[in-house]
Amino acid sequence: METDSESIDETVSGEGVGPMTPAEEPMDATDDGIIIYPNPEKTGQFRLGEEEYMPMSSSRILLSGMPGSGKRNMILNILQRMKPPPSAVHLVHCDPGTTEYDCIHESGIPLIVYDPVDFPALANIEKPDIDDGADESDKEGAGVENEDSSDDGPKKPLQNPLVIVDEVTTEQLKGEGAKRFERLVNHVATHRNTTVMCSIQSLLNIPPKCRRAFNHFVLWPQTDGEVNKMVARRAGIKPEVLDDLFQACRNKYDNIWVDTDADEGSLWRYRRNLMSPITVSGPGC
Numbered sequence: 001m002e003t004d005s006e007s008i009d010e011t012v013s014g015e016g017v018g019p020m021t022p023a024e025e026p027m028d029a030t031d032d033g034i035i036i037y038p039n040p041e042k043t044g045q046f047r048l049g050e051e052e053y054m055p056m057s058s059s060r061i062l063l064s065g066m067p068g069s070g071k072r073n074m075i076l077n078i079l080q081r082m083k084p085p086p087s088a089v090h091l092v093h094c095d096p097g098t099t100e101y102d103c104i105h106e107s108g109i110p111l112i113v114y115d116p117v118d119f120p121a122l123a124n125i126e127k128p129d130i131d132d133g134a135d136e137s138d139k140e141g142a143g144v145e146n147e148d149s150s151d152d153g154p155k156k157p158l159q160n161p162l163v164i165v166d167e168v169t170t171e172q173l174k175g176e177g178a179k180r181f182e183r184l185v186n187h188v189a190t191h192r193n194t195t196v197m198c199s200i201q202s203l204l205n206i207p208p209k210c211r212r213a214f215n216h217f218v219l220w221p222q223t224d225g226e227v228n229k230m231v232a233r234r235a236g237i238k239p240e241v242l243d244d245l246f247q248a249c250r251n252k253y254d255n256i257w258v259d260t261d262a263d264e265g266s267l268w269r270y271r272r273n274l275m276s277p278i279t280v281s282g283p284g285c
Contacts, residue, residue, distance in 0.1 A: 041191040048160075048195065049081040053268050053275050055259070057160055060185045060213050061197045063255075064231060065220025070253040071199040072100060074218055075164060077274065078197065085109050086162035086195070088128045090120050094167040101164070116168045119177035122188050125161050165198040169205045178207045185213035203231050217258040218274075221246045236260050241280065248272050 048054045055061060061078070063071040079086070088110040091101055096115045105111040110130045114120050163184060173181055186209065189196050198214070200206055204227065217235040219242070222228050232242040235258040245256045254272055262269035270278040 061216040062214040063199045063218040069220040087159040090163045092165045116172040119180040161194050163196045182209045215260050219256045
């Protein structure tokens with residue numbers, strides 16, 4: 001189809017458009033003349049660690065595998081490599097009395113634990129109620145109840161909060177919890193510079209709208225082949241490609257990492273255990 005370059009130039013010139021605020025001023029334009037307007041709520045993103053394989057802040061990382069495969073261990077390995085460390089870790093756990101993440105608090109990082117029925121809202125993440133002298137049990141469910149921040153003025157990226165959702169199913173979330181989870185992965189993460197890591201045995205156990213929002217997939221082979229196929233489709237690859245990738249796993253603790261934000265030719269799009277690149281070639285990979 002032919003295009004009229006003069007009409008394109010006229011369309012994007014800004015004639016007939018109201019005045020722009022400084023935050024809306026265009027930065028650049030594509031070869032087709034489409035002006036790129038920066039989003040002031042999506043600034044300040046950075047790589048979570050010094051190594052090139054580390055994901056960017058605001059990433060949504062899904063870890064899916066059978067019990068005992070090492071999902072928690074991988075979460076802690078990622079966290080340990082985060083520089084700077086998270087400003088706070090918000091843990092939503094199927095067992096709010098769990099001690100399996102106490103090492104985070106012991107390392108000096110503020111840890112706030114939530115029951116799934118009290119899933120953290122944006123206001124909890126923006127202004128965590130942390131008292132350095134308080135016992136950890138006093139911090140459970142800390143924060144305010146209001147879904148939105150009451151502060152006026154432009155929204156600014158947060159320092160570097162991390163939300164961990166561990167084995168929380170759709171049934172445990174109830175209605176409001178599911179809505180907050182969906183908003184977290186579909187809006188808060190990218191607009192407020194918040195990293196999310198979700199550990200779950202099966203992708204089927206979390207709400208569909210949440211499944212679609214993840215951009216990093218850390219996968220262990222499932223005993224149910226149909227679940228493997230669904231995970232592959234969600235990660236944007238053919239099921240047979242994922243089966244081939246699983247052949248690189250040497251034991252039950254090895255996993256395959258798929259970074260859907262990385263280009264197909266990127267060294268870090270496919271890896272084993274976060275740090276070991278895997279080369280994949282061929283159409284549909």
